[in-house]
Amino acid sequence: MTTRAATPPPTAPPRSPGAPPRVLAVAGSDPSGGAGVQADLKSIAAADGYGMAALTALTAQNTCGVRDVHVPPPEFLAAQLEALSDDVAIDAVKIGMLAGADVAAVLDAWLRRIPATVPVVLDPVMIATSGDRLLDAAGETAVRGLLSRCDVVTPNLPELAVLLGEPTARDWQAAVGQGVRLAARARLHVVVKGGHLPGDRVPDALVGPDGTVREVEGRRVDTPHTHGTGCSLSAGLATRFVREGDWYRALAGTKAWLTAALAAGADLGVGQGHGPVDHFAAVRTAVHDGGTAPVGGGWQPARAGAGVPG
Ligand SMILES: Nc1ncnc2c1ncn2[C@@H]1O[C@H](COP(=O)(O)OP(=O)(O)O)[C@@H](O)[C@H]1O
């Protein structure tokens, strides 16, 4: 592989007020478009950000499962990251699938070279909805090591348990307790997600390193089409944080958007397994209303039966 040393500009220009946040997703590819960098770029765009992507891995997957994973040489991830940061000022980073310890080590080294003020959200992708593993055991240890350069981590309940070395929480109270322990131990914010628990409520919570717990209420969308919800939440969160400057407000806004995207997912008709969410449900509604509906504001179900159960 040949890499060409770029000459960085003296200083990349700061973001002008009102310009879309420049958000980098470091993640794997999902050709079905529901998870991975494809979901990240859609989520960033839906939150009015400018999305960029450095690929850690290529998966051969669809809505039914993961068939194969190809991990390019880790040096090629380094080349992607350096080409980007030599040229572009990055406003936020979202990390998804890392595939293995070597990839995590390359990313860790790069993260420690970019300005410490760049917010970093880590979605510690370990297992897909289909049950397929997306990270090996050495990779789990490496992901724990990355936490010290991250501002927020967004594990689902099994991932939260792995990060702590504890059994998976079976109820919301136990899950929040684990979030408090991880936030204190790793000195960062933890988003605890209720998606894997039963019931009509699907709360999320932002746990601070000082042990503060702030919940965001949510209603369950009764749908099998939840492929990529974790990717979408973390990418949207990173993007909204740049404008909001507050993790709780960014989480609340992202969760409201994602609930509407989940409710509209069935209408997409993508695949025969766990289909994707509709990242652009609000935009689509606006287009079909002849441009009279507020973009990103007043989402309504596209057809009877597709909405959020009351
Ligand atoms: N059926 C659902 N209805 C509403 N929100 C959901 C549903 N499933 C997941 N979510 C939300 O999607 C986001 C991702 O959650 P989760 O499914 O737990 O993570 P992951 O995709 O990493 O397994 C969270 O904000 C969670 O609350």
Ligand SMILES: Cc1ncc(COP(=O)(O)OP(=O)(O)O)c(N)n1
């Ligand atoms: C390439 C790739 N990255 C991540 C995932 C997992 O997606 P996530 O949103 O964390 O989880 P699910 O909601 O799909 O479980 C993936 N499948 N592929």
